[in-house]
Amino acid sequence: MTLVLFAAGARRWPLYRDHLTDALAEAGVTARLVSEAPEPEAVDYIVFAPGGDVVDFTPYRNAKAVLGLWAGVERIVGNATLTQPLCRMVDPAMTEGMVEWVTGHVLRHHLGLDRWIRGEPGWQQVAPPLARERTVAMLGLGELGAAAARALAGLNFRVLGWSRSEKRLADLETHHGEAGLERVLREAGIVVTLLPATPETENLLDARRLAWLPPGAVVLNPGRGTLIDDEALIAALDAGHLGHATLDVFRIEPLPDDHPFRHHPKVTVTPHIAAETRPASASRVIAENIRRGEAGEPFLHLVDRSRGY
Incomplete structure (x- = not known):
């Protein structure tokens, strides 16, 4: 019998236990699922x-x-x-959640909804631009970035995709490298960062690159807290160069109450909820990889350690 050790924390164990048990059975895997392994050498999957x-x-x-x-x-x-081989989580429900968060906040800023929600006085009948008149830069074209980019393109936004190395997607305009990054940032009214955290992506949006953005541009970061230089971002907001930043991920989590982001009038903080792992759907992804391992098939979403993702 295949022995599966759940080593993701005691808090998650009751949330996943039944879902994993059912998913393994549905995948045809005869397995024993445990939260403690008295004999580590007997464990088949972690x-x-x-x-x-x-x-x-x-x-x-x-x-x-x-x-x-x-x-x-x-x-x-x-x-x-x-x-041992390491596989990351690519969960359809996680992708759905990210697409909804990105789409919601892009539309919020595109339509200028904050001013109406705040109840600004007056009666200024100024219509927002149409989506096709707004350029969104999607930094990162992996599973999540590509899905969010396609959703925005489906709403008629002009989407410019960017990745560190060349990546061609049939239905999106894509760019890569430093020259490509400068081009997409200089044209973007809204920029979304959905890249992995690696030494190469740390502080990707620093003071120099933030300055490439047009005046009033908005930054959305549901990717990784290290992608943006915090001090440079606050400086760009204070200077009036950037219009707003909506952030879901941070260098320190939970975000301390005294962090400048908490109280800045041009920063919206959400508590790392853009793409939460859902136990029911994630369990099916785990079970499928265990089925593959037992059948001698390649694992899904295998991490390339040389690249860090």
């Missing part, structure tokens, strides 16, 4: 999330894979004890 019960993977020498519950792997990929 379901993992940072802050869980496993830090040293050395005792689990027979494990066939470590299956993450998070899309991001920056908190585990550098673990020297982890020699």
